[in-house]
Amino acid sequence: MESMLYSSPTQFLSSPSNLFSNQHRLLHVLTHSAKPRLQPLFCTMSQSSQTEAKPKEAKLWGGRFEESVTDIVEKFTESISFDKQLYKHDIMGSKAHASMLAKQGLISTSEKDSILQGLEEIERRIDGGEFVWRTDREDVHMNIEATLTDMIGEPAKKLHTARSRNDQVMTDFRLWCRDAIDRIIASIKHLQVALVSLALENEGLIVPGYTHLQRAQPVLLQHLLVAYVEQLERDAGRLLDCRARLNFCPLGACALAGTGLPIDRFMTSDALGFTAPLRNSIDAVSDRDFVLEFLSANSIIAVHLSRLGEEWVLWASEEFGFITPSDSVSTGSSIMPQKKNPDPMELVRGKSARVIGDLVTLLTLCKGLPLAYNRDLQEDKEPMFDSVKTIVGMLEVSAEFAQNITFNQSRIKKALPAGYLDATTLADYLVKKGMPFRTSHDIVGRSVALCVSKNCQLQDLSLDELRSLSPVFENDVYEFLGVENAVKKFCSYGSTGSECVASQLDYWVTKLEINQN
Secondary structure (H helix, E strand, O other): OOOOOOOOOHHHHOOOHHHHHHHHHHHHHHOOOOOOOOOOHHHHHHHHOOOOOOOOOOOOHHOOOOOOOOOOHHHHOOOHHHHHHHHHHHHHHHHHHHHHHOOOOOHHHHHHHHHHHHHHHHHHHHHOOOOOOOOOOOHHHHHHHHHHHHHHHHHHHOOOOOOOHHHHHHHHHHHHHHEEEEEEEHHHHHHHHHHHHHHHOOOEEEEEEEEOOOOEEEOOOHHHHHHHHHHHHHHHHHHHHHHHHHEEEEOOOOOOOOOOOOOHHHHHHHHHOOOOOOOOOHHHHHHOOOHHHHHHHHHHHHHHHHHHHHHHHOOOOOOOOOOEEOOOHHHOOOOOOOOOOOHHHHHHHHHHHHHHHHHHHHHHOOOOOOOOOOHHHHHHHHHHHHHHHHHHHHHHHHHHOOOOEEOOOHHHHOOOOOOOHHHHHHHHHHOOOOOOHHHHHHHHHHHHHHHHHOOHHHHOHHHHHEEEHOOOOOOHHHHHOOHHHHHHHHHOOOOOOHHHHHHHHHHHHHOOOOOOO
16 A cells, blocks of 8 residues: 555645545555455445344334334334333332223223233342343333233233323333432532531631632631531522422323323323423423523532532632641652642532533533424433432532541631731721721832831831821720631621621521531
């Protein structure tokens, strides 16, 4: 074979006059080479086509078809590889549906009993790892129904009466999301407890508060930690709102138009713990706004956790040195022996990207779909499964990290004098003396400039130096200077003042039922 026709793709296409001849030369090389690059792919396809096809099980929907789908189509369209985790909710929905069919006289009591017993046996087999999931049965619904038919025969064929996979999967998915929300809320509370407990262990510790990542004002560490607790509480609230909106039952909406059979959708809705049946059958099977809302709530959680992760990664650095993670939540370097990295929180920061990506995936998936159901919507589950798994992991490891860090009080105290953190409190002092705030702002700004020129702190300025800037200053000014004095002066509701923070902590200790004994 010729060594390369050209040294680069750019050179290959650089001359339009040579493009046609170059294409022919490339085709000649590819077709006459002893080992063309694409040969393995072509051989695989050829060997596959030459293999005698094994008999395939007839699809439950296959009545009008004369041919079975090809292996490639079957592999591409299956969802059993991921939706099998809906099996408990699928069985739950089928039990409720069978009971309703019997009550409405659409199946007999004995048929209902056979169906329920068969479903219980299938669930037992799945739980025990004995169940064989088959790709040719496409999804969790068909796997369970076909197995039920193998087990009990004709009664199983009546289970799908007045039901489509469109409303069936939506019922399963809403039930799954409902349980997932409950799990995430429990994980949020666990992290909240860890943060409040950490705050209780560090009473009175003052840290620099930052805006624009520049020193701003002194705050109690407890105040800062409880800020994250507040954010997490809103996260839980969004999930509860989402849960309330998704808790409506699509079962019985069928493919899109409902059914002419005398079913009782309110009975199945009640049996499954839903608030009520969804009012519109087209809406019931076609919209995924509840998934979008859930993914959006998860994305906001991820952003909050990412911010916590970023703060703790910074604080664990040598430049800050505010926290020391224990060895149990740290990792090392394969080349640098001295390294001790806060990797869990770096990954919390990093994994927020995939949770946000899951939301973007589904937004893009749904944006151009006409009513009602479209097969595109099969792709709604993997982003949801991934988002929930990732969020739970982020919450759990954040709580674990919070339980295994120590705040370096001496390092923090040494860092406090820098940045004139008491400047705003000094401005408040002048306001209390009757000075307009804008005027006090200017005077304190000039006071800071004087400190910069003298390389000292505000509390180091003499009274004469302060009075050279404004005659309003009196001896009591020093009660407002220094970070400890500054923190004591905060008194507004929700502020970083000691009494205010103590009140906030009392609230959370009670709400989260934290035992302080």
